[in-house]
Amino acid sequence: MRRTLSAVLLLLALAGAGCAQNRIVYAQSGVQVQPPQYPSYQGSYTNGAIPSAWLPLYQRLRADGLDGPDLPALFASMGTPSQDPMGRKIKELYTKAFAPKPKPTPPSSKPTTPARPKPLVYPGVITAENVEKCRAFLEANKPAFDYAERTFGVPRQISVSLLFVETRLGTFLGKEKAFYTLASMASSRRPEAISTYVAQLPGSTAADRQSWIQQRMEQRSDWAYKELVALLKNIRSSGEDALAMPGSIYGAIGLCQFMPTNISHYGADGNGDGVVNLFTVPDAVASLANYLAQHGWNKAATRAQKQKVIKTYNRIDIYANTILGLAEAQGYVAE
Template identity: 45%
Template structure:
């Protein structure tokens, strides 16, 4: 077990209930319940949801969670479950399994993808996430490295992960901690854990081709995802209870990833690390987030002296997306370039040239065509 200082996070879900009493506490709780599904377009109607939360609370207690804390936690949850996380996930899985991708069919007339000037300059192939590999992003990362130089230096010494890679990963994940997720991790995971029936998410499924003959597949996948969410929820609550954290104060992604490096709760005991040696692990603070992501990469194969291809393979274990890995590597290279004026100018020129190339050829071709037509018209006039 590890300890974590209480988090004071400025999000819509952070309501200091401990500081309230009587009428103020009631108003704060009502605000919290309203905030929990702000942005969620689908919550359950009726009154059966109270029994659903009680059942989940009892299950968690049977599985070893502190009874008093668990009961108090769910007693405060005076709002129905949201259907969005499970509905979105099952629709995503169904589409990937049964619906043909628009890009899956080969296009006979398509030409091989041409590398941009910036790709050639940085030496990292695309595709990259849009508007991430830029001078502004690289400059923000470089400032972040300088601000947290001691933590990056220690992480590189222990785990072998260069500061540029760590900063680029944190930028892609949470914009260096500025975007930690709009949802409450506890509420999202609890809702997924108790959503097991296809009938509950019919609004997400009815328009999917062939769904009527695949309800058994949907039910099976929902049960699997609900069990997964339950395990993550239990890990999150163990983490919060052990460290005195109010679960309502922890922002996260729609599927419960938390912290600057967006770890799932079950990964915390395995990979979270104390980056500033204060005896506390807080993945919402830079030193511990830097150490934690570096430890994750090392334990998934990162070594000093790796080739770019080998580095990409390790990054794919963090997120199984080639675009994700390429974007981090390209942004890391851009950060390195900024530390050398000549290379920085080269990257800036390449970036500008790449931008012009994207929108320039059509305009230039049109202008050239107009000039050619003008010359032909003049020649014809002279002949006449």
């Protein structure tokens, strides 16, 4: 039986009474989640049985010192692991490694018309309407952008443009549940865990291909486990509802779409409440500005150098071009 985790993430024993005062706002829905106040954990929170598929991951977290009264209830509330996160990734890697390469077109049959050039920016992003949305967002959240720009030196137009490209200013935070996604991926270490996907891969029954799949799954599982640990720690410090938290298909969270391990390195408390909650504008803006600053953002840098810094966030030219272009449409001068 699925249960909301709002009744079990009672972290007063772990994070102090101040946690109960932290109000979480998911920008996607506008729903406010107030961590309930209880004097202590009670045994009733662990009544549900943990599905057997979760037990190895649950025991690994306990062995690594991450046990807590919330942990059994969390795993008892998630049903069974999904094949999708690991399955999608392995399918992507497998196709890249083993799919037949297209044959070059013979010179005599090449088209006479030139190929259409690839767009330099994401279509439909740098528009007058979106520029006005960014300006309105800046005005509505002026203290947050004032603080981030003053503290980290990243212009507000860059910060708001990054938020727009990542989550449309917090209106689209992902369709998945971050904790469930990462837990599913971390628990998927053998091909049988994603049997539906493996069956669709040509030649996957060969012994060498099975070994290849196994190795890649273990690598991605270990990566997901590190992200899951970081997310669990952040959840416990902020009092968020782990089962309700939205995320990307691979577990990025918040308005600025950080992977959880980035929170400890670059997360910044923009509103002074003592926690980093990337679902609030002040913390998301401060955190992304801190990230860019630590990756070399410099006011005196050239446009090309600033583009290179933005590409540390997402290593695609069109991504950085779009953010710089949207910022420039708001009046920012890159050089």
